[in-house]
Amino acid sequence: MTTVATESTVRTTPMNPFAPRADLKVWMGTEVVPVSEARVGVFDHGLLYGDGIFEGIRIYNGRIFKEAEHIRRFFESAKAIRLELPMTGEEISAAMYETMRANGITGDGYIRLVCTRGVGLLGISISHTACPMLIVIADKIALYPPEVYERGLRCIVSSVVRNNANSTSPRVKSLNYLNNVMAKLEAKDAGADEAVMINDEGHVSECTGDNIFLVRYGELLTPSPAEGILEGVTRSVVMELARRRHIPVSEKVLIRHDLYIADECFATGTAAEIVPITEINKRMIGDGKPGPITRMLMQDFVAYRNEE
């Protein structure tokens, strides 16, 4: 007996208020297609196992910010998980600009670069896959509202332990972000904006999608990559801007107590740029307002990315 689909048997997708805009164009593998045709298969190992990598990149004034650094990190992530990217760096760059053009982005925007392991057999072996899928999305990005930069973020220290750097390495910008998702969820549940994550040695690593910096006695301190952090592109720019201002910068082992007694604290990332942190676990950082070094670096960063 065959079942004829009727209106009552056809399931329709409920309206998703967060669905992408219908006229968006996405690079899928070899070309730009309408978002309605931009689909990954249910057998894609990116979906089945989180087996893949990504990058989040800003576009300022029609230009891709720190493009070479992001492409480099993309290739480093790929190398670490033995994913052979299907395109060269130059081809990826061309695909990003083509996707921007297709979406009419001439001002500011955001690029999400993704490469999944591709469609394969059920089974985690990478030898069961053959065709990695490279995706480029160029769109707007959700940013913190301006008032957050005035009042600063309120953070908790998460009970979710940062992935061990010798396990699912946080240095790989992989499609497996559950560690970060769980910590962010805990922050929201606690009524905070963000979570600071501690590694299994009890050292500060980073926030859920941003690196963290402290200021103490006029010195800038930040955890080293060995603590289980992503080596942020924004982090590197901020370290360079501090050096230009002759502010000493060092990578240091930091613990929870260092957060509480910091004179200033801020987070850095592609989306947030530099955002002050003014409270951690109900301890006011400094005088509870964005500090002078933080403010100076915020201004320097805006000048720097406008010049680039």
Ligand code: PXG
């Ligand atoms: N740590 C983690 C875990 C990140 O995911 C950073 C630090 C900052 O790195 P960059 O290179 O951006 O300075 C990130 C970056 C998003 C989003 O959609 C997340 C990032 C970047 C852009 C968008 O949540 N994370």
